[in-house]
Amino acid sequence: MSQDIYIVVEHLRGQVADISYVMLAAARELSKGTGGNVVAVLLGHEAQSLAGNLAADKVLYIDHPALADFSSDAYQKVLSVLISKEQPRVTLFGSTSIGTDIASVLSIRLGFPLVSSCRSFSTDGKFVSQICGGKIMAEGELPSPTALVTMVPGGYKPEQGQSAQAPAVTQVESPVLDALRVSLAKYIEPEAGDIDIAKEPILIAVGRGIQNQDNLELANSLAEALGGVVCGSRPVIDQGWLATSRLVGKSGKHVKPKIYLAMGISGAPEHTEAITDSDTIIAINTDPKAPIFNIAKYGTESDIFDLVEVLTNKVKEAKGG
Amino acid sequence: MPETILPNVTIYEKVLAATTHGERLKLCLQCGNCSGICPFGYLMVYPPSRLIAALRAGRFDKVLDTDALWMCVSCYACTAVCPAQIPLTPGLMTLTKEELLLAGNVPSELQSALENTQRYGNPQGESPRKRADWAADIQPEVKLLGKVRQPVDVLWFVGDYSSYHPRVQLISKALAKILSALKVDFGILGPEENSDGDSQRLAGERGLFEMLAEKNGKAFGKYQFNEIITTDPHAYNAIKNEYPALGINYPVRHYTEFLAERIDQLKPLLKTEVKAKVTYHDPCYLGRANGIFDQPRALLEVIPGVELVEMSHNHMNSLCCGGGGGGMWLDGFQWEKAHVRLSEWRVREAHAAGADVLAVACPYETPRFEDATKTVEGAGSLKVRDIAELLGEAMSI
Amino acid sequence: MNVAVLVKLVPDLVEELTVDASGVALDTAWLRLIINEFDDHAIEQGVLLKERSGCQLTIVAPDVEGVDDLLFTASAKGADKLIKIKGDFNGVNNHALARAAAAVIKELHPDLVITGVQANNDLDGSVGPLLAECLGMPYVGYVSGITLSEGKSRARKEYPGGLIAEMDVILPAVLGIQAAEQPPRYVAVSKVRQVMKTASIEEQSAPALEPSGGPTIGRMFQPEAAAHATMITGSADEVATKLVGIFKELGVL
Numbered sequence: 001m002s003q004d005i006y007i008v009v010e011h012l013r014g015q016v017a018d019i020s021y022v023m024l025a026a027a028r029e030l031s032k033g034t035g036g037n038v039v040a041v042l043l044g045h046e047a048q049s050l051a052g053n054l055a056a057d058k059v060l061y062i063d064h065p066a067l068a069d070f071s072s073d074a075y076q077k078v079l080s081v082l083i084s085k086e087q088p089r090v091t092l093f094g095s096t097s098i099g100t101d102i103a104s105v106l107s108i109r110l111g112f113p114l115v116s117s118c119r120s121f122s123t124d125g126k127f128v129s130q131i132c133g134g135k136i137m138a139e140g141e142l143p144s145p146t147a148l149v150t151m152v153p154g155g156y157k158p159e160q161g162q163s164a165q166a167p168a169v170t171q172v173e174s175p176v177l178d179a180l181r182v183s184l185a186k187y188i189e190p191e192a193g194d195i196d197i198a199k200e201p202i203l204i205a206v207g208r209g210i211q212n213q214d215n216l217e218l219a220n221s222l223a224e225a226l227g228g229v230v231c232g233s234r235p236v237i238d239q240g241w242l243a244t245s246r247l248v249g250k251s252g253k254h255v256k257p258k259i260y261l262a263m264g265i266s267g268a269p270e271h272t273e274a275i276t277d278s279d280t281i282i283a284i285n286t287d288p289k290a291p292i293f294n295i296a297k298y299g300t301e302s303d304i305f306d307l308v309e310v311l312t313n314k315v316k317e318a319k320g321g
Numbered sequence: 322m323p324e325t326i327l328p329n330v331t332i333y334e335k336v337l338a339a340t341t342h343g344e345r346l347k348l349c350l351q352c353g354n355c356s357g358i359c360p361f362g363y364l365m366v367y368p369p370s371r372l373i374a375a376l377r378a379g380r381f382d383k384v385l386d387t388d389a390l391w392m393c394v395s396c397y398a399c400t401a402v403c404p405a406q407i408p409l410t411p412g413l414m415t416l417t418k419e420e421l422l423l424a425g426n427v428p429s430e431l432q433s434a435l436e437n438t439q440r441y442g443n444p445q446g447e448s449p450r451k452r453a454d455w456a457a458d459i460q461p462e463v464k465l466l467g468k469v470r471q472p473v474d475v476l477w478f479v480g481d482y483s484s485y486h487p488r489v490q491l492i493s494k495a496l497a498k499i500l501s502a503l504k505v506d507f508g509i510l511g512p513e514e515n516s517d518g519d520s521q522r523l524a525g526e527r528g529l530f531e532m533l534a535e536k537n538g539k540a541f542g543k544y545q546f547n548e549i550i551t552t553d554p555h556a557y558n559a560i561k562n563e564y565p566a567l568g569i570n571y572p573v574r575h576y577t578e579f580l581a582e583r584i585d586q587l588k589p590l591l592k593t594e595v596k597a598k599v600t601y602h603d604p605c606y607l608g609r610a611n612g613i614f615d616q617p618r619a620l621l622e623v624i625p626g627v628e629l630v631e632m633s634h635n636h637m638n639s640l641c642c643g644g645g646g647g648g649m650w651l652d653g654f655q656w657e658k659a660h661v662r663l664s665e666w667r668v669r670e671a672h673a674a675g676a677d678v679l680a681v682a683c684p685y686e687t688p689r690f691e692d693a694t695k696t697v698e699g700a701g702s703l704k705v706r707d708i709a710e711l712l713g714e715a716m717s718i
Numbered sequence: 719m720n721v722a723v724l725v726k727l728v729p730d731l732v733e734e735l736t737v738d739a740s741g742v743a744l745d746t747a748w749l750r751l752i753i754n755e756f757d758d759h760a761i762e763q764g765v766l767l768k769e770r771s772g773c774q775l776t777i778v779a780p781d782v783e784g785v786d787d788l789l790f791t792a793s794a795k796g797a798d799k800l801i802k803i804k805g806d807f808n809g810v811n812n813h814a815l816a817r818a819a820a821a822v823i824k825e826l827h828p829d830l831v832i833t834g835v836q837a838n839n840d841l842d843g844s845v846g847p848l849l850a851e852c853l854g855m856p857y858v859g860y861v862s863g864i865t866l867s868e869g870k871s872r873a874r875k876e877y878p879g880g881l882i883a884e885m886d887v888i889l890p891a892v893l894g895i896q897a898a899e900q901p902p903r904y905v906a907v908s909k910v911r912q913v914m915k916t917a918s919i920e921e922q923s924a925p926a927l928e929p930s931g932g933p934t935i936g937r938m939f940q941p942e943a944a945a946h947a948t949m950i951t952g953s954a955d956e957v958a959t960k961l962v963g964i965f966k967e968l969g970v971l
Contacts, residue, residue, distance in 0.1 A: 012881070073856050100859050101858060104844060108851035109851055112931075114843045115932075116842060117841065132735055135731065137941055139935070140935045140937070157969050181856035182857075182858055184885055185884040201970075226971075258968060259965070279968075283947060300949065300950040301951075307954045313958075314961075314962045318971050
């Protein structure tokens with residue numbers, strides 16, 4: 001039993017996922033309250049180098065060929081041995097395709113309570129989770145003596161969980177991992193076809209206000225600078241200026257990006273119903289009465305034709321390009 | 322010996338059973354008037370006459386394989402010109418769509434509208450509790466029958482788009498003020514009102530329509546009133562022509578009929594000039610389907626400053642806005658097939674008629690035509706206004 | 719082959735959600751329950767598996783408002799058996815639901831159990847993996863495609879960015895559905911009404927509900943809502959500068 005905060009590192013094909021760093025940042029906060037260490041648990045095969053920039057006090061590394069790729073069964077076996085032995089105060093998992101395959105199973109297997117959808121921890125160590133599409137927040141004491149927690153992004157920045165100095169790595173022996181019930185057969189790469197805007201984190205959306213196809217260039221440049229993707233409302237697609245796969249709206253895609261930058265879009269219900277899950281909507285429209293301003297977090301009445309080029313340049317500057 | 326091909330007898334039987342004069346289906350002389358006048362007939366693969374031919378040839382299964390039939394907007398044009406007076410729209414087209422639904426052949430936009438209607442009582446998927454929110458700030462207060470619990474003279478059946486769509490709510494507010502100015506004793510059902518379901522019925526969901534009618538019938542039964550008026554011609558059509566067969570019988574009029582009857586009372590209140598060339602679009606379910614052409618025009622003519630002009634298609638051969646029969650929820654689907662919208666066609670006509678204002682009397686039309694004015698060249702300055710809004714403007718309310 | 723689907727009903731987000739007087743739970747006065755969207759996909763996936771390989775499809779759901787309608791609709795889509803778990807499931811957590819469902823589902827001797835990968839009111843993990851461990855079965859979540867063969871299944875597991883991992887999973891197993899191979903089909907109201915006359919819902923009791931393993935909520939509240947956008951004014955240059963600042967705050971720059 002310890003007051004340490006464990007985080008289960010998530011990685012896929014040689015890349016550590018952002019959520020791992022978010023969890024490390026959260027763990028650092030928590031550890032201040034418990035007085036324990038931040039311990040990153042890394043499972044893999046010949047993957048030790050992935051520990052390089054984890055902002056942890058120490059890394060426990062378990063190596064086994066069966067851990068070369070994620071398998072729920074394998075991870076559950078390794079972690080149940082480790083967590084039941086060490087009994088850290090809290091173990092953090094990502095609320096992801098990896099983390100959710102393991103956390104709940106361990107809760108039943110080990111009899112440790114589980115809190116999910118946690119976005120952050122308060123200064124006095126309470127969990128703060130969001131449910132019901134973000135409409136409701138739930139807060140409470142972290143169950144004791146040991147708690148399992150799955151985390152969603154948004155409460156901490158990944159940079160806060162990264163370190164310039166590589167942490168100390170201790171290799172731990174893996175339990176036997178044969179007769180796994182779940183194993184990877186193969187990966188299938190995403191199609192090289194058009195982008196799925198429903199999965200994009202930054203969307204630059206254009207509406208009727210863009211006026212003609214040539215002006216789409218403005219949106220394209222901004223998207224490129226920001227690392228986003230261009231999409232549009234009905235009239236833009238109807239005119240053939242964007243492919244149907246880029247349509248956002250009732251008869252197109254529902255999107256939930258981090259940022260939805262709506263340019264020249266009035267905000268008719270048929271469009272807005274498909275964007276209400278966006279984290280932050282920013283609207284640019286010369287009409288102060290445009291309904292989009294009722295659901296946007298930020299807005300400006302600036303003219304797109306005055307603003308966008310200037311904005312694109314400033315974004316490039318900020319990126320150091 | 323060639324196999325004897327039998328007509329799809331069960332579809333015939335269904336049409337017969339479900340429609341007044343359904344047996345006329347057998348009288349089709351394949352003249353093709355229906356398919357010719359159909360605004361999307363050229364895309365439908367099986368427009369009405371061809372559909373009947375397919376039925377006769379025992380080829381209905383081929384119809385179920387195509388999704389082009391969802392281009393039908395139930396505008397009644399075919400029914401209006403059929404020399405054998407076959408109830409094509411309510412009979413043949415509706416029942417074919419029913420078969421398409423049962424076969425799982427339904428575009429996803431329409432599916433959502435139907436599922437929303439079933440769950441929330443409106444196709445937009447809005448909370449039923451918010452159905453009367455549009456009326457919250459109006460003075461004098463709009464009576465919510467469930468709250469006031471006293472008899473009223475008129476039950477105003479407001480409708481889905483009139484209750485929830487931000488643009489159409491403006492029309493509802495105008496009408497509420499007009500009714501108050503005329504000292505009409507009216508009330509609304511608010512959250513107890515469910516969709517009239519007429520467009521859903523024409524899109525093939527008979528079961529859903531009956532479920533909604535049952536609910537509305539129960540709500541009507543709770544209160545005392547002398548007549549029903551509707552904002553929506555579709556609701557008017559449902560309550561007038563379909564509800565009685567389900568045991569729900571109330572005198573009902575469209576608001577334009579109701580106001581036209583009070584034109585002498587209205588005239589002195591229309592003090593502000595609305596100087597404009599106005600053209601009136603006959604909604605399919607007010608005009609062609611129910612024969613109401615004059616009253617809306619009478620109301621417009623009495624507004625000072627209004628000069629009434631007609632579009633080339635008017636009265637009986639008015640062009641549909643494209644919203645009926647499920648069209649309201651098939652915009653993406655229909656656009657993909659046609660690359661033209663009926664609403665744009667109509668706006669072009671309004672522009673060609675030299676109109677400043679396109680006047681409408683159906684809640685589907687204002688958002689549809691306003692969208693079209695933004696894409697039809699030259700029509701950018703054409704205003705779209707419901708008759709209630711124009712009256713309201715003239716009354717300065 | 720025997721396939722079972724566990725379905726949950728969750729708060730309908732179309733309605734306004736408020737916290738009740740206790741301060742730790744949702745106000746049920748205006749709360750309406752709707753099928754968990756991901757469970758709707760699980761039902762569709764079950765029906766697809768039945769159409770493809772002729773398995774016996776059973777739908778299992780806890781007894782809450784709206785459950786009968788849900789079960790009959792599933793039957794109209796093609797489900798063979800409908801089971802309602804009796805008990806007071808209002809406000810009950812996933813640990814309790816999983817234990818109760820496991821007792822019922824165990825008796826079906828399923829080869830495959832599917833359920834939605836998550837639900838909007840999950841606060842103690844999702845019911846799928848909890849159920850899997852109660853049943854002693856393996857679990858894979860975020861599944862968007864399934865092929866069944868003798869003794870094992872091939873599950874398409876989704877990772878971010880469109881990457882798919884095909885996983886071999888030994889049966890019996892529990893799979894958490896992210897999306898069915900096609901969107902949930904439409905069923906005409908008349909068809910459901912017809913089915914209500916012929917299909918029957920089996921009621922089964924679960925042992926007393928055991929919620930241990932979930933957190934205790936100290937406070938439930940609504941995040942602050944803004945009614946109108948914060949407007950940014952100034953010259954194009956000034957507005958652009960402020961927007962860049964916002965992008966930085968949001969972590970995209």
